[in-house]
Amino acid sequence: MHPLLHTLAGTAMSCLAAGALAATACRVESPANLVPVIELYTSEGCSSCPPADRWLSSLKPAAASGRAVVQAFHVGYWDYIGWADRFASPAHTQRQREVSARNGLTGIYTPQLVRNGRDFKDYAQAVAGGEAARARIELQRLADDAFEATVSPAPDVSTWSAYWTVTENGHSSKVKAGENQGEFLQHDFVVRQYVQAGDYRGGAKLTLRSVPASAGHPRQVNLVVFDPRSGRPLQALSLGC
Numbered sequence: 369m370h371p372l373l374h375t376l377a378g379t380a381m382s383c384l385a386a387g388a389l390a391a392t393a394c395r396v397e398s399p400a401n402l403v404p405v406i407e408l409y410t411s412e413g414c415s416s417c418p419p420a421d422r423w424l425s426s427l428k429p430a431a432a433s434g435r436a437v438v439q440a441f442h443v444g445y446w447d448y449i450g451w452a453d454r455f456a457s458p459a460h461t462q463r464q465r466e467v468s469a470r471n472g473l474t475g476i477y478t479p480q481l482v483r484n485g486r487d488f489k490d491y492a493q494a495v496a497g498g499e500a501a502r503a504r505i506e507l508q509r510l511a512d513d514a515f516e517a518t519v520s521p522a523p524d525v526s527t528w529s530a531y532w533t534v535t536e537n538g539h540s541s542k543v544k545a546g547e548n549q550g551e552f553l554q555h556d557f558v559v560r561q562y563v564q565a566g567d568y569r570g571g572a573k574l575t576l577r578s579v580p581a582s583a584g585h586p587r588q589v590n591l592v593v594f595d596p597r598s599g600r601p602l603q604a605l606s607l608g609c
Contacts (some may be wrong), residue, residue: 394609395508399434402499405592406409406438407482407605408557409464413446415547420479423491425556428455436495437590437604438557439533443478451546455539455558463562470599485599503528503593503602509609515576517591519568521602529596530566532562532576536585557588567596 390478408424410417421440430436435597443464444456466477471487480489502522510516521528537556561579574591581587592604 398505398605402501409480411446413546414478417479430495440557449546501603503563504604513578530565532563533590
């Protein structure tokens, strides 16, 4: 091989190796302040939900910059009207019931906005920060669909719980029945996986085997660490890879 071609080939191999290394390196640490946790309970069968879904999509800059962990939990209790929400899960409805019980509500509804574990009406203030975090999280990807988090609670935290979600952007549906018949709905932050991670004392390492990434739908892997008595987050973190 000509010396110049040999050099070019070696450079190309080095670039490929560097690219492969960059593809697997994905790690983030939580800030000192509490990252707001935004949950929207929504349904494709609810005519009041599309405006709330559009508002949630407007939070992409906040989520991308680490200023919020954003999740759209689709529920299926409106499916009886005639349109089955393909993103709904009974686990999402159960979570909504638990959140509502902690808030002293008599029932569940859509669209419901929950901020830091509390029923919340002021959409304009949803991502406002400033509160100090009571836990520290380091989150990294170990392989394509394997993730690990190191959680260090504050000294005054005796027990804590956590849950994982995997959310995806860029989904859409052409609704053919029900209250939204004929509408073309677009969704971001759709929860595709929800995993309760257990209860802990002191620091711990948590792992997640995620559902495979969907082509064309950027995903976020989220970990929310919370007080098991109040449901209020101690810290939350999102990893976009």
